[in-house]
Amino acid sequence: MARRMIGRVHRILAGFVVAIAVLSTATACGSDSASDDTIRFALDWTPNTNHTGLFVAQQRGFFAESGLDVEILPYNNTAVDTVVDAGNAQFGISTHNSSTFSRASGAHTISVLAPLQRWATGIGVRAGRDDIASPKDLDGRTYAGFGDPGEEETLKQVIRNDGGTGDFTSVTLGTSAYEAVYSGRADFTVSYLAWEGIEAEHHGTPMKYFHYTDFGFPEAYAIVVDANEDWLAENPERAAKFVRALQRGYQAAADDPDAAARDLIEANPGAFNDEQLVIESQRMLADRYMKDADGKVGTQTLEQWAGNSGFLYRSGLLTGPDGAPLTAEPDWSTYFTNEYLG
Incomplete structure (x- = not known):
């Protein structure tokens, strides 16, 4: 399982509970x-x-x-x-x-x-998905997410900036998001490039990424x-x-x-x-x-x-x-x- 680092855009990790x-x-x-x-x-x-x-x-x-x-x-x-x-x-x-x-x-x-x-994160899809060439191709797809109240609006805006409608299905999977994308149970997620991106290469499961600021979204x-x-x-x-x-x-x-x-x-x-x-x-x-x-x-x-x-x-x-x-x-x-x- 990929190590999810919350010091990225996401704050809520579903399915991972540690006692207060x-x-x-x-x-x-x-x-x-x-x-x-x-x-x-x-x-x-x-x-x-x-x-x-x-x-x-x-x-x-x-x-x-x-x-x-x-x-x-x-x-x-x-x-x-x-x-x-x-x-x-x-x-x-x-x-x-x-x-x-x-x-x-x-x-x-x-x-x-x-x-x-x-931003140290990117919208990730499995490498080799030729049917997803840019964010607008995420319309109608399934997003494996984390429950952050701001994450879906960000993704919608990036997709719209690329000419799409920003309409997609979202499922909250937390630490299972990366595996869901690679297995085909979901189409895209948001990955931490300096950890999961490298980890994917080490595991022989490469991803490709779309960066927010390449599609007119503000830096953070x-x-x-x-x-x-x-x-x-x-x-x-x-x-x-x-x-x-x-x-x-x-x-x-x-x-x-x-x-x-x-x-x-x-x-x-x-x-x-x-x-x-x-x-x-x-x-x-x-x-x-x-x-x-x-x-x-x-x-x-x-x-x-x-x-x-x-x-x-x-x-x-x-x-x-x-x-x-x-x-x-x-x-x-x-x-x-x-x-x-x-």
Whole structure:
């Protein structure tokens, strides 16, 4: 089964359940062994290359050099933004879409760093499907999806931009989506290019991909680091130290991906059956997704937030704290900050 990495566009993975008690236990144990000054970071999935910069910062002592005590919480099935908003973690890995949905609904969360500057996913179909040459050919097909409230609207718009109607059947399969496409039970899915794309090649089950931005869809940050906004206000100096140490870790991962991949593997012994996949994945992220035009990792722009999050608003997908659809477009500059970056 392909390893589904939630630090991509999707936030909900159907059919994969881990008890919420995992996080409660981890937090309680952390409280017993660490001081009140401990900074807790919530993972959105089991360790993978979306997290490399975090583990680089831990392994190389960047947090310790800044005088910070950092605890990495294990993944569980509670949405990271929910964990961060509740104060059970000060920071966590999220996605551009999930971050948008959470803040719109009233969560006290804000994006402070974007480890991946661009979409790192693509619409995937089995290689050799000559009857599907571009997104418009997905009309009338079956999509193996994940239950993210924004995913279907995104796919519909990409298909329409290519001249189709955007009409397709959707089935929520979660981690079984890739296998369903390759076996012919579904026609297309959305794959994480720097993991499942490479994994497919390793397994001899190649896919072909359509990229959102090739069909007029706005760019998005594949993953972001969200923070508890109240904690930031109360701890501005520690917040800046943490974000800069984390940024340093991700920059190192972008500048020397092989060494960073080894740090990730060493920090998580036994977690990876295919260590070469980890190395190739980190190389791909470093080469295509992590750096902005100036070679820097972590920065965010209002233009990109307004493009992707604005699409979610215009599609009527965003709801406020009362659960009703938003009637006025948010000020996207309040959804992120570069204030704590180096």
